[in-house]
Amino acid sequence: MKFINKTLLFSLFSAVMLSSCGGGAPILSTPIENIDTTPIKEADLTTAEKQNWGHLDLVKDTIPGMSVDKAYAEIIKGKKGQKIIVAVIDSGIDITHEDLDGVLWTNKKEIAGNGKDDDGNGYIDDIHGWNFPGTGYDEQLEYVRLIASGDTSAPRYAEAKAKYDTDYGQALSRKQYYDQVYAKVNDANKVLSAHFKKRSYTAKEVAAIETEDAELKAAIETANLMYSNGMTSLEEGLEQVKGGVEYFTDQVNFNLNKDFKGRKTGDNPNDFNDKSGYGNGNVLPVKKSEAHGTHVAGIIAAERNNGKGANGVANNVEIMSIRAVPNGDEYDKDVAKAIRYAVDNGAKIINGSFGKSFSPHADWVRDAIKYASDKGVVFVHAAGNDGKDVDTAPNFPRR
Numbered sequence: 001m002k003f004i005n006k007t008l009l010f011s012l013f014s015a016v017m018l019s020s021c022g023g024g025a026p027i028l029s030t031p032i033e034n035i036d037t038t039p040i041k042e043a044d045l046t047t048a049e050k051q052n053w054g055h056l057d058l059v060k061d062t063i064p065g066m067s068v069d070k071a072y073a074e075i076i077k078g079k080k081g082q083k084i085i086v087a088v089i090d091s092g093i094d095i096t097h098e099d100l101d102g103v104l105w106t107n108k109k110e111i112a113g114n115g116k117d118d119d120g121n122g123y124i125d126d127i128h129g130w131n132f133p134g135t136g137y138d139e140q141l142e143y144v145r146l147i148a149s150g151d152t153s154a155p156r157y158a159e160a161k162a163k164y165d166t167d168y169g170q171a172l173s174r175k176q177y178y179d180q181v182y183a184k185v186n187d188a189n190k191v192l193s194a195h196f197k198k199r200s201y202t203a204k205e206v207a208a209i210e211t212e213d214a215e216l217k218a219a220i221e222t223a224n225l226m227y228s229n230g231m232t233s234l235e236e237g238l239e240q241v242k243g244g245v246e247y248f249t250d251q252v253n254f255n256l257n258k259d260f261k262g263r264k265t266g267d268n269p270n271d272f273n274d275k276s277g278y279g280n281g282n283v284l285p286v287k288k289s290e291a292h293g294t295h296v297a298g299i300i301a302a303e304r305n306n307g308k309g310a311n312g313v314a315n316n317v318e319i320m321s322i323r324a325v326p327n328g329d330e331y332d333k334d335v336a337k338a339i340r341y342a343v344d345n346g347a348k349i350i351n352g353s354f355g356k357s358f359s360p361h362a363d364w365v366r367d368a369i370k371y372a373s374d375k376g377v378v379f380v381h382a383a384g385n386d387g388k389d390v391d392t393a394p395n396f397p398r399r
């Protein structure tokens with residue numbers, strides 16, 4: 001799974017709806033012993049700071065970023081670097097993006113679109129990387145594949161079954177819940193638009209309404225909940241809730257659907273050597289919503305100081321795009337082959353912002369990471385954003 005920041009959204013809306021029922025969790029402050037003594041900016045950030053906070057420095061700018069600007073201005077100033085290739089194993093990358101098109105790795109020994117593997121690396125027409133799942137997009141989670149296999153003797157089968165029995169029901173009820181929230185916000189928006197006789201209206205205008213009409217009062221209450229959670233309009237709220245609706249709909253229909261078959265490459269994912277060179281050379285995301293790899297590539301290498309978009313951290317890298325992470329759990333086979341592809345084609349750093357809690361062929365991935373390490377390639381893997389202690393909770397790849 002890609003590590004996307006949806007957790008925040010869900011907790012936000014859970015809090016919204018709980019508080020509307022009179023409950024709600026208290027907001028906890030950071031314990032004082034966990035706060036260091038360096039002063040943190042108390043003023044609002046400027047637009048430029050908001051866009052660039054991640055590159056700023058806690059001491060110099062009083063903003064807790066990565067000190068990238070300081071590094072360029074002071075630490076590496078005047079030094080000459082060596083260009084290296086960074087492989088991004090992710091959901092594919094929008095290689096047409098104007099802030100990325102100048103920093104892409106290109107396989108110079110491969111002729112595009114001739115249907116031949118010109119450089120003999122095992123992959124036909126791989127110009128900017130490789131797409132292992134090909135046209136595949138939606139996928140099951142790994143433990144759902146395990147249950148679907150029916151192999152009750154497989155390691156962790158009982159654990160997977162128990163997890164499934166809990167998770168499926170929960171996803172179904174959350175989907176229904178988000179459907180309801182969406183309907184509620186949508187109704188409120190319609191009522192208020194009709195009241196104001198216009199589509200857009202402000203929180204101030206809503207606050208000024210005086211009414212005894214029950215429907216309008218309910219709409220105001222819903223609107224106020226959205227405003228108090230940082231939404232500037234109900235349309236913005238609807239967009240956010242829609243993210244939740246889509247997330248849980250995908251869970252029910254695909255990620256947790258035992259009968260779903262997402263694999264499109266015609267190979268056996270449980271046989272490492274079945275069908276070499278599967279997938280295709282189109283590294284673009286399959287769907288527009290598949291933006292995670294583009295986002296990651298931008299953080300690393302978005303063209304710096306070109307007056308467009310963002311500045312990446314690195315100014316002397318080429319991004320190799322390897323698509324291996326679908327809308328669901330990535331296959332160990334794809335990940336292991338992706339790592340090997342990156343190493344064999346010159347990457348020096350591999351970024352893997354994915355992870356999962358079941359991994360039936362973890363040894364293939366481990367072997368690939370070892371292969372990378374033996375060739376001096378660094379593999380960087382996300383710790384995840386589920387708040388899990390990955391020292392103890394299973395999170396793959398792992399040692």
Ligand SMILES: [Ca+2]
Nearest residue numbers: 098099101102
């Ligand atoms: Ca460009």
Ligand SMILES: [Ca+2]
Nearest residue numbers: 117119121123
């Ligand atoms: Ca090739």
Ligand SMILES: [Ca+2]
Nearest residue numbers: 111116118125
């Ligand atoms: Ca070719």
Ligand SMILES: [Ca+2]
Nearest residue numbers: 303308309310
């Ligand atoms: Ca830029």
